[in-house]
Amino acid sequence: MKSILQQEQLEKIKYWKKKRQALIIAHNYQIPGIQDIADFVGDSLELSQKAAQAKEKLLIFCGVHFMAESAAIFSPNKTVLIPDLNAGCSLAASIDAEELRKWKKRYPKAVVVSYVNTTAEVKAESDYCCTSTNAIRVVQSIPKDREIIFTPDLFLGDYVARMTGRKMYVYPGECHVHARVRPKDIFAKLGQYPGAEFLIHPECGCVTECMHYVAVKELPEEKTHILSTGGMMRHAKTSKARQFVIATETGILHRLKKENPKKEFIPLREDMVCEYMKMITLDKLLNSLVNLEFEVKVPKEIAQKARIPIERMLAIG
Ligand code: 13P
Ligand code: SF4
Numbered sequence: 001m002k003s004i005l006q007q008e009q010l011e012k013i014k015y016w017k018k019k020r021q022a023l024i025i026a027h028n029y030q031i032p033g034i035q036d037i038a039d040f041v042g043d044s045l046e047l048s049q050k051a052a053q054a055k056e057k058l059l060i061f062c063g064v065h066f067m068a069e070s071a072a073i074f075s076p077n078k079t080v081l082i083p084d085l086n087a088g089c090s091l092a093a094s095i096d097a098e099e100l101r102k103w104k105k106r107y108p109k110a111v112v113v114s115y116v117n118t119t120a121e122v123k124a125e126s127d128y129c130c131t132s133t134n135a136i137r138v139v140q141s142i143p144k145d146r147e148i149i150f151t152p153d154l155f156l157g158d159y160v161a162r163m164t165g166r167k168m169y170v171y172p173g174e175c176h177v178h179a180r181v182r183p184k185d186i187f188a189k190l191g192q193y194p195g196a197e198f199l200i201h202p203e204c205g206c207v208t209e210c211m212h213y214v215a216v217k218e219l220p221e222e223k224t225h226i227l228s229t230g231g232m233m234r235h236a237k238t239s240k241a242r243q244f245v246i247a248t249e250t251g252i253l254h255r256l257k258k259e260n261p262k263k264e265f266i267p268l269r270e271d272m273v274c275e276y277m278k279m280i281t282l283d284k285l286l287n288s289l290v291n292l293e294f295e296v297k298v299p300k301e302i303a304q305k306a307r308i309p310i311e312r313m314l315a316i317g
Contacts (some may be wrong), residue, residue: 008031009282013037016289023056024285025071027063028229029251029277034062034285041255043230044116045131049314051075060288061296062280066092068296069120070310073303083284087276089117091203094173095152097121099291103149107169110147113138114309117175118152120298124305126151129313132202135160140170141316144170155179156202159226162211177249177274178203183213189245189268190219196266197223197230197241200249236260249274 002010014037017024025047026038035041040050046066051059051071059080061068064087070078100122104112114126115135123129131136140161142148148166150157152173154179161168179206185234190198200210207226213219225235229252236244236256247268256265287293298306 005066006282008177009286013282013286013289016286017023017043020058020061020289020292021056022058022060022289023054024060024062025050025054027067027251027277028255029274030062030234030280031251031278032254033282034280035251035254037282037285038062043228043233045133045228046230047071048074048116048131048310051080052314054078058292060285062285063087064092064274064276065296066117066119069298070116070123072296072298073120073123073306075308076300076303079292080296081288081292082296083281083288084279085296086317087279089175089276090177091115091117091153091173091175092119092122093306095122095171097125100125100149100151103151103169103171106210107147107149111142111150112149112151113142114151115153115156116310116313119281120302120306122151123309124302126309127312129309129315132156133230134316135202135312136163137316138313139166141165142166153203155205155207158208159202159211162208174205175203175274176271179205180271181205181247181268181272183209185268186210186219186245186247189266190234193243193245193266195241196243196245196264197225197235197239198245199225199247200268201226201232202226204247232256233259236263236265248272249277251277 025040048070052074068082110125113128148168150168151171154172157170183206214221243264246265250267290312
């Protein structure tokens with residue numbers, strides 16, 4: 001049950017959203033209240049597709065800064081607002097354009113594939129972008145004789161290199177939320193829930209170890225799935241399993257439970273919480289709508305260059 005104050009706040013957000021003719025989009029890790037009021041909730045790929053197609057002139061991006069930047073890159077004629085400018089990303093912060101230029105000098109023949117969790121400046125230095133949904137497809141689309149620099153996620157990069165068999169120079173960046181997952185967490189939780197399926201995000205620190213445990217049959221192949229947050233949503237809906245252990249940021253549990261009320265979702269670790277995603281609150285969303293704060297702008301020259309790798313990614317799908 002919502003309190004009268006919460007109801008009033010939601011009414012105000014709806015009023016201002018209509019008045020501003022805004023589109024509110026939210027990532028799967030946002031707090032439940034934000035997910036419930038958003039027009040669209042999705043993973044990084046779905047959000048960039050939605051932002052690129054939106055008819056609305058005002059986008060309120062409830063997610064982290066690099067995601068809002070991608071929307072701004074695609075929509076130079078739209079206003080993109082983020083409710084809190086401090087909503088960053090430890091993974092995106094692990095590489096800057098200067099560092100990437102050094103890697104490009106070191107491997108001058110390599111094609112650069114950057115995860116979307118990067119700044120606009122890093123994207124502007126890249127040949128392709130990818131998300132956790134399409135990283136394998138993007139790498140497979142690159143001619144086989146080309147070497148690849150993959151930035152900035154070490155675990156996703158290693159996973160993609162193993163899945164595609166490609167020669168890849170993987171940058172050693174990581175997300176502090178996913179990096180802490182260890183195999184002992186997995187074995188302990190699956191011991192507690194032996195009938196559960198196990199859904200793990202490829203940013204997790206032990207994802208390649210998981211592949212090894214599947215290969216040696218210490219983890220059941222048919223019950224272990226390496227998926228993006230959007231992939232987890234789709235899998236949970238269609239799977240016949242009743243219980244799922246979820247190895248990603250815990251914000252996704254709200255949507256999983258809401259859309260699958262008869263199934264049970266168990267977080268692998270309760271402390272997989274991204275404090276940046278949680279900076280976006282209903283108060284700050286209302287402030288964005290009322291005061292048109294805080295605009296995310298990308299300098300024209302950077303945006304022009306950064307659009308190319310994102311467009312290549314969206315064409316691959
Ligand atoms: P997804 O693309 O799977 O939603 O992942 C985004 C992210 O930030 C993971 O930490
Ligand atoms: Fe970045 Fe990790 Fe937060 Fe995702 S969970 S937004 S990768 S810090």
